[in-house]
Amino acid sequence: MHSFGFFEIILSFILVLTPIVFIHELGHFWVARKTGVIVDVFSIGFGKEIFGWNDRHGTRWRFAWIPLGGYVKMRGDENAASGASDEAKKTPNSFAGASLLSRIAIVAAGPIANFILAFILFVGLYMGAGKLFVPPIIDEVLPESAAERAGLQANDLVLKINQNRVSDFNDFRVFIFESPDKPIDILIDRSGMIIDVTAVPDSIYLEKLDIYAGQLGIRSRTGEFRRLGISEAIIESAQECWSITVGMVRGISRLISGNAQMGEIGGPVRIAQFSRDAALQGVTSLVFFIALISINLGLVNLLPIPALDGGHLAFFIIEAIIGKPLPIAWQNILMRGGIAVLLSLMLFVTIYDIIRGVFN
Numbered sequence: 001m002h003s004f005g006f007f008e009i010i011l012s013f014i015l016v017l018t019p020i021v022f023i024h025e026l027g028h029f030w031v032a033r034k035t036g037v038i039v040d041v042f043s044i045g046f047g048k049e050i051f052g053w054n055d056r057h058g059t060r061w062r063f064a065w066i067p068l069g070g071y072v073k074m075r076g077d078e079n080a081a082s083g084a085s086d087e088a089k090k091t092p093n094s095f096a097g098a099s100l101l102s103r104i105a106i107v108a109a110g111p112i113a114n115f116i117l118a119f120i121l122f123v124g125l126y127m128g129a130g131k132l133f134v135p136p137i138i139d140e141v142l143p144e145s146a147a148e149r150a151g152l153q154a155n156d157l158v159l160k161i162n163q164n165r166v167s168d169f170n171d172f173r174v175f176i177f178e179s180p181d182k183p184i185d186i187l188i189d190r191s192g193m194i195i196d197v198t199a200v201p202d203s204i205y206l207e208k209l210d211i212y213a214g215q216l217g218i219r220s221r222t223g224e225f226r227r228l229g230i231s232e233a234i235i236e237s238a239q240e241c242w243s244i245t246v247g248m249v250r251g252i253s254r255l256i257s258g259n260a261q262m263g264e265i266g267g268p269v270r271i272a273q274f275s276r277d278a279a280l281q282g283v284t285s286l287v288f289f290i291a292l293i294s295i296n297l298g299l300v301n302l303l304p305i306p307a308l309d310g311g312h313l314a315f316f317i318i319e320a321i322i323g324k325p326l327p328i329a330w331q332n333i334l335m336r337g338g339i340a341v342l343l344s345l346m347l348f349v350t351i352y353d354i355i356r357g358v359f360n
Contacts, residue, residue, distance in 0.1 A: 012082070012279040013272035014067050015288070018044060020114065020294045021070040026073045028106055029112025033057075038093040041073035067243050068346075074106075074258040100316060107312045114298030115241060120292040122237035125291075126228040129284045131236055134169035134223035145217020150199035152218065153190065161186040168238075169220040174247060176201050194333070204230040306338030 022044055032039050038058065038169035043049075045064035052062030076094025091097060095106065099246040125131070136158040141147045158166045161175045162185055175184060178205035188195050201214030228236060271293065304314040311334070326334075 008279075009272045009276045012275035015279065015289050016271070016275040016293060017067060020117065020290060020297055022191050023113050023117045023294070024110045024297060025070050025072050025113075027109035027116075029059075031106045031109040032072070032095070035098055035101070035106060036093055037095050037106065038075040039072050040075055040077075041071070043073070044070040046070075048267065058181045083343075100319060101131075104313065104316050107309050107316070110309050111298035114294045114301075117242075118294040118298075119241050121238050121291040121294070122240050122289050123230075125199055125231045125284060125287055126203065126233040128227070128237055130225050130227040131233075132223045132225045136166045136169045136172050138218050138220050139221040140219040142217040142219070146199055146202045147217045150186075150197050151288065152186070152188070152197060152199065157189040157191055158186060159194070168175075169223070171243065173220075174243075176214045176216045178247075178250065180204070180212045182214070186331075195289070214242050241295060244292060245299060248296060248299050252303075305341070306334040307342055308338065311335070311338055 023032055025044070026041060029039050029042055039062045041062065043062045043064055043069045046069060047064045047066040049062045049064055052060055074095035076091040076096045081203070087319060095103065096104070138147070138152060138154055138156045138158070140154055157168075158172050160166060162190045164171075164175070166172050179201050181200060183198050183200050186197045186199055188197060191279050199216060201216045203212045204215045205211075206213050267286050275286075275289065278285045301309040302313070306314075315326055317329060325331070
């Protein structure tokens with residue numbers, strides 16, 4: 001496929017991000033409508049409007065110049081981050097005037113919509129393109145490898161790794177990948193005998209990802225690639241979404257604890273680069289990547305950071321506990337602080353992505 005360089009990256013980024021943001025905001029929008037809250041603006045992108053229209057309910061649907069997200073602005077909000085005014089509760093059909101349960105449902109609907117999108121995409125992939133099943137059986141142990149040092153052998157059936165059940169070789173591979181130079185506990189079945197093995201994967205540097213990854217030194221058996229029926233696709237899709245979510249939670253915990261590698265940190269520039277790579281590999285890879293980013297967006301938005309959906313939910317939980325909302329002035333100060341932190345973080349990761357792209 002011919003490469004168009006910078007424009008190809010931008011187009012791929014928009015192709016990936018736009019449907020994810022649309023579905024996220026559509027979740028907020030749909031539940032708001034169902035609970036009687038009026039949505040004044042539904043925007044894909046930020047900044048100056050490129051084009052838009054008003055629907056029969058008075059909502060302004062708009063596309064803006066900066067394709068780094070989007071928002072819905074509801075009746076009574078002062079800004080796109082749902083910062084409320086003192087008069088908002090008195091405004092008919094406003095977000096602030098809605099019941100606590102309605103507000104919780106509206107805010108939670110965005111991240112939930114992202115998980116639903118990923119689930120549907122995986123179901124479609126497994127029914128249309130198929131899924132590769134690789135049994136968690138070691139086919140070969142490479143000489144002088146970490147696996148050989150740990151005493152692993154060919155034909156060992158991997159049952160658990162770090163107390164987590166393993167049903168597919170890819171589950172095993174993910175844990176190894178995340179554990180360079182870190183001991184891992186592997187429960188195996190060797191000809192009917194259950195054995196507990198401790199292995200320390202070697203650390204290898206992956207230049208493209210700019211991280212050190214674990215390598216055990218084993219090969220898997222040949223897998224079976226097959227298309228799934230609707231019921232099996234639903235089950236496998238749910239398991240895939242859960243597995244990806246758990247992996248992302250582990251990644252976020254590494255960031256919070258300070259144990260993450262710099263290569264694990266990425267912003268819009270890196271997402272754009274990966275979007276281009278996924279698009280060049282074909283429709284299947286692109287759809288899988290969209291599902292992956294959708295889960296990521298849904299999960300990150302649930303973090304209890306003011307200005308994110310999780311920050312709003314945290315305010316509502318406090319309201320439910322103390323019996324009244326935090327003062328509007330406090331909420332707006334926290335919201336502005338959250339926006340400042342997020343913008344600073346985005347600026348940092350964007351500069352870091354650019355530097356990494358220039359020197360790698």
